[in-house]
Amino acid sequence: MSATTSDQTSNAVSPLKRITLQGKYETIQMLSNGEQLVLAIVMPVIALFALTFTDLLAGVAERTIDAAAPGVLALCVISTAFTGQGIGTGFDRRYGVLRMFSTTPLGKAGLIFGKVIAVLTVLAVQVVLISICALLMGWEPRLVGILPSLVFLLLGAGCFTALGLLIAGTVRPEATLAITNLAWILLAGIGGVLFPTTMAPEWIQLLLNALPSAGLGDSLRAALIDGTFHIPAAIMLVVWTGIASFAAVKLFKWN
Amino acid sequence: MLGSNGAGKSTTLGCAQGLLRPESGTVELLGQDPYGDKPDLRSRVGVMLQDGGLPPSMRPIPLLRHVASLYRKPMDIDALIERLDIASFSSRTIRRLSGGQKQRVALAAALAGDPDVVFLDEPSAGLDPQTRQVVFDLILELRDAGKAIILTTHLMDDAQRLSDYVYIIDKGRTVAQGTVAELTAMAAEEQETRPVSFGAAPGLALPDTVPSGLHLSETTAGEYRLDGVRSPDHLQWLTNWWATAGILPTHLSLQARSLEDVFLEIAQKESEDA
Structure with missing residues (x-):
């Protein structure tokens, strides 16, 4: 066994290295989980096919693939940042994993940053795979919309990570599992993710437009179909991220 | 720290480790208040939690390597794995390990950073006699290497074999303290x-x-x-x-x-x- 470190010196590697290592660890955890892969890759691909080869999105864009792909990318964000990450964190909390890692140099901040890195890495894999799929199916996104859409994917990832942490840190993991899965289905169907909120009855549109899911879905469609930057959606996502982060910091229970 | 179940050992330990905020009093660990995110302090303190806190879907060795990678000068992980015979069950995920096997992985994780101070909550729980001996030898060796080891147990035999100094805890208070010799001699005079x-x-x-x-x-x-x-x-x-x-x-x-x-x-x- 090696010698004892001298007094007062730190034996921790640099914060950047700790976060990178934890990000890699969390990414492997996420990608080695079967249910997670179904949620992250298989379901979005099915949604892409279903929406492209039916007339559910008729009139949203000139061709159905162009109408479908942006919403499916929004769905990827919710799958990974919210549902997958939320369930993982909920069970980590149950098994004391969060407590164990907070006794290492990683600490609570390192744990959170590690999760954010994992979410972004998995999301990048999803976006590449879905984009390749969609391009093979004839998708023609507006090139000027690509940069704005990356901005919205990042804003959405931040917002839904905070929401996922808020739920995972406050209720039992079984409840987190139920809530985040149910929310995933509801938001995908009627929360403005796959279908524009303008397809809903007028009286409910105001409410739907206040949802972060609608902000994400509509902004990606605006960027990739019309090449425009959806400013109200950006504001909406930032506000939701702020509220969810504040609540998560205040209410998150580590054990 | 010796006490029956529910005497307050784990809570005391949680406060000392900085995982819990004490309702009253102060805690100092290596000269600092241990509560909160303190990476430099944590890098010199190893903790083995009673429930282990190990991620169930991981395999033991990748987990230990990951934990060790967070430290600039970790312990020789391969030696530790061999010492605790972790390779014999390393193909299984932590979820599928027996209680004693999990204990060994949790102990290795606590020691991975070659800490100066080690907290062990019930380290011998669930161990068979042979493994218990291996774990005890390791603990005594670490003590001889100059590390401060704070451990809890409800087994007298553990305390008698491992401790230089014993605190007996009941209902969250210290009811007796001293070396094993002092404690037993004190009782002999009274009897x-x-x-x-x-x-x-x-x-x-x-x-x-x-x-x-x-x-x-x-x-x-x-x-x-x-x-x-x-x-x-x-x-x-x-x-x-x-x-x-x-x-x-x-x-x-x-x-x-x-x-x-x-x-x-x-x-x-x-x-x-x-």
Whole structure:
């Protein structure tokens, strides 16, 4: 066994290295989980096919693939940042994993940053795979919309990570599992993710437009179909991220 | 830190580790308040939680390598894995390990950063006797290497074998403290009688009559105990019996009590006071 470190010196590697290592660890955890892969890759691909080869999105864009792909990318964000990450964190909390890692140099901040890195890495894999799929199916996104859409994917990832942490840190993991899965289905169907909120009855549109899911879905469609930057959606996502982060910091229970 | 289940050992430890904020009083760990995110302090402190806190879907060795990678100068992980025989079950995920196997992985994770201070919550729980010996040897070796080790247990034997200094905890308070020798000697002075124990052939025919106040029994096969010894005459009676029956004991002790006796005595006193 090696010698004892001298007094007062730190034996921790640099914060950047700790976060990178934890990000890699969390990414492997996420990608080695079967249910997670179904949620992250298989379901979005099915949604892409279903929406492209039916007339559910008729009139949203000139061709159905162009109408479908942006919403499916929004769905990827919710799958990974919210549902997958939320369930993982909920069970980590149950098994004391969060407590164990907070006794290492990683600490609570390192744990959170590690999760954010994992979410972004998995999301990048999803976006590449879905984009390749969609391009093979004839998708023609507006090139000027690509940069704005990356901005919205990042804003959405931040917002839904905070929401996922808020739920995972406050209720039992079984409840987190139920809530985040149910929310995933509801938001995908009627929360403005796959279908524009303008397809809903007028009286409910105001409410739907206040949802972060609608902000994400509509902004990606605006960027990739019309090449425009959806400013109200950006504001909406930032506000939701702020509220969810504040609540998560205040209410998150580590054990 | 010795105490029965629910005495407050884990809570005390949680406060000392900085995982819990104490309701009153102050905690200092290596000269700092341990509460909150303190990476530099954490890098010098190893913690083994009672529930382990190991991620169930991981395999032991990748987890240990990951934990070790967070430290600039980690312990030799391969040596630790070999020492605790973790390779023998490393193909399984942590979810599928037995309690004792999980304990070994949790101990290795606590030691991965080669810490100066080590907190071990019930380190011998769920271990078979052979593994327990390996773990105890490792703990004593770390102590000899100059590391401060704070461990909790509800087993007297653990405390007696591992501790330089013992705190007995009850209802969240220290009710006695000292070295094992001090604690047992203290009890011996207070007590009026001194139990005598000795070893001899199992199944001896015990004398029909025993002086009043004395009680002779075979506690386990070949181990005998005479309770109620208050005067030298009682010892003379015992040796007389040996002489007439032709018994030469294999060992004999006129005991100051064991740590267990001390603990039970304190627990009894506490419940009488309450």
